[in-house]
Amino acid sequence: MNQVFKALNDPTRRQILEMLRERDMNAGEIAECFQMTWPSISHHLDLLRKAGLVDSQKEGQFVWYSINTSVMEDLLKWMLQFTRKR
Amino acid sequence: MNQVFKALNDPTRRQILEMLRERDMNAGEIAECFQMTWPSISHHLDLLRKAGLVDSQKEGQFVWYSINTSVMEDLLKWMLQFTRKR
DNA sequence: AAAGTATTTAGACATTTGTCTAAATAATGC
DNA sequence: GCATTATTTAGACAAATGTCTAAATACTTT
Numbered sequence: 001m002n003q004v005f006k007a008l009n010d011p012t013r014r015q016i017l018e019m020l021r022e023r024d025m026n027a028g029e030i031a032e033c034f035q036m037t038w039p040s041i042s043h044h045l046d047l048l049r050k051a052g053l054v055d056s057q058k059e060g061q062f063v064w065y066s067i068n069t070s071v072m073e074d075l076l077k078w079m080l081q082f083t084r085k086r
Numbered sequence: 087m088n089q090v091f092k093a094l095n096d097p098t099r100r101q102i103l104e105m106l107r108e109r110d111m112n113a114g115e116i117a118e119c120f121q122m123t124w125p126s127i128s129h130h131l132d133l134l135r136k137a138g139l140v141d142s143q144k145e146g147q148f149v150w151y152s153i154n155t156s157v158m159e160d161l162l163k164w165m166l167q168f169t170r171k172r
Numbered sequence: 173a174a175a176g177t178a179t180t181t182a183g184a185c186a187t188t189t190g191t192c193t194a195a196a197t198a199a200t201g202c
Numbered sequence: 203g204c205a206t207t208a209t210t211t212a213g214a215c216a217a218a219t220g221t222c223t224a225a226a227t228a229c230t231t232t
Binding site: 028031038062063 | 177178179181182
């Protein structure tokens with residue numbers, strides 16, 4: 001869970017998640033959406049993947065990224081404890 | 087929203103929130119639950135307060151902290167977008 | 173096999189973060 | 203008013219983080 005919170009604690013990574021919510025994207029497409037070098041984006045994707053928030057799959061020269069909502073659902077459960085009555 | 091994610095990105099602060107979910111506590115009570123100096127806990131409480139996740143109220147020499155779930159609900163909304171079908 | 177495209181790895185560097193100690197502020201009780 | 207208790211502020215410091223440039227890896231096309 002620690003890794004999930006860590007991964008979400010960056011605006012670039014959260015934006016990547018929001019983009020992947022719409023459709024799967026390859027690393028290059030993602031990088032082009034930001035004014036940041038490819039290695040930086042690659043690093044962000046790595047953190048998201050390690051946190052289990054995205055999956056990656058190599059297809060030819062491209063690496064496709066997709067969102068993995070199951071971890072997000074775990075986080076949701078953690079958060080729900082605060083909104084329910086004590 | 088940035089501040090909220092920042093505040094949640096620390097195990098001590100998350101534990102404080104979980105404790106405050108059960109009951110309001112003063113700063114000293116909270117500090118005693120951790121093997122950490124009071125100034126460190128005070129700093130964590132400050133970040134939680136600035137993120138809007140807790141409220142504080144002075145009463146005599148004590149400062150009472152309580153959880154504020156409205157910000158947590160905003161976060162919940164952000165998160166729900168990922169679990170719903172695209 | 174050589175050149176080109178897509179992506180990651182390695183290493184450096186400045187900034188941010190979490191913790192500490194020491195000192196300051198504020199309320200209470202003698 | 204002085205000592206005691208509760209809490210915060212200030213300042214220092216090591217560790218973690220986000221970004222960059224340069225180089226490496228892997229696949230494709232010629």
